[in-house]
Amino acid sequence: MEKLKYLINNYKDFPKKGIEFKDLLGILQEPEVFKDLIHEMSKSKIIKNSEAIVSIDARGFIFGSAISLYSSKPMILARKPGKLPGEIEEEKYNLEYGENSLSIQKKALNKYDSFAIVDDLLATGGTVGCVAKLLKRNKKKVLGLITVVELLELKGRDKLNFPVESILLI
Numbered sequence: 001m002e003k004l005k006y007l008i009n010n011y012k013d014f015p016k017k018g019i020e021f022k023d024l025l026g027i028l029q030e031p032e033v034f035k036d037l038i039h040e041m042s043k044s045k046i047i048k049n050s051e052a053i054v055s056i057d058a059r060g061f062i063f064g065s066a067i068s069l070y071s072s073k074p075m076i077l078a079r080k081p082g083k084l085p086g087e088i089e090e091e092k093y094n095l096e097y098g099e100n101s102l103s104i105q106k107k108a109l110n111k112y113d114s115f116a117i118v119d120d121l122l123a124t125g126g127t128v129g130c131v132a133k134l135l136k137r138n139k140k141k142v143l144g145l146i147t148v149v150e151l152l153e154l155k156g157r158d159k160l161n162f163p164v165e166s167i168l169l170i
Contacts (some may be wrong), residue, residue: 001040003033008149022170024059024120024148026137032086037148037167038066038162044165046144047071050116054078054135056127057102063148076108076115078131088140093130102130106138114141122151122166125156132160 007026015022027034047067052074055064061077068075081101088103117131123146132142142162150166157164
C-alpha cells in the first residue's frame, strides 16, 4: 500500500485559501493498486461484521461501491442536500471550510442494524461524525470507519467514539 502515497496529488488553497486538498483520484488510474486497496479495505473486521455499508458523498461512493461489491454487502448512500428522493433523514455538520448536511433515505435504513462507514479521507471528522449521529438517532449501530487516508494532524479520529481503520496515515 506504499504506492498509494505517490498517487495522491496535493492542491494548495483548494477549495479555499489555507486548505491543502488531497486528491485521491490518481489511485483510480492504477487498476492494480485500486484492486489491492479494495481487497485490503474489504478484509477489515469493521466491514466483515457489518450488515451494510454507508458511503459518504462523493468520493466515498467510489471506494464504498467497490468494497460493497467485493464483500457482498449492501451499500447505502449519505448524500449532500437535494440529491435523494423520498423520505430522508438529514443531519448538519461543519467542515474545515464551511457547513453542509448529509441525508440518507429512511427506507434504506430499515433493513439493517449495524453499519460500516466508508469514505476516502478522514480529516476533522465532521462528515463521518454527521453520518454516525444520523445512524445513532435512528437506533442503528456504527461498527466503525474504514478510510483510505487519514490526516493525523487534524485529529478527526479523536472526535469519533468507534473504531477507525485507515490504510494510509499522513
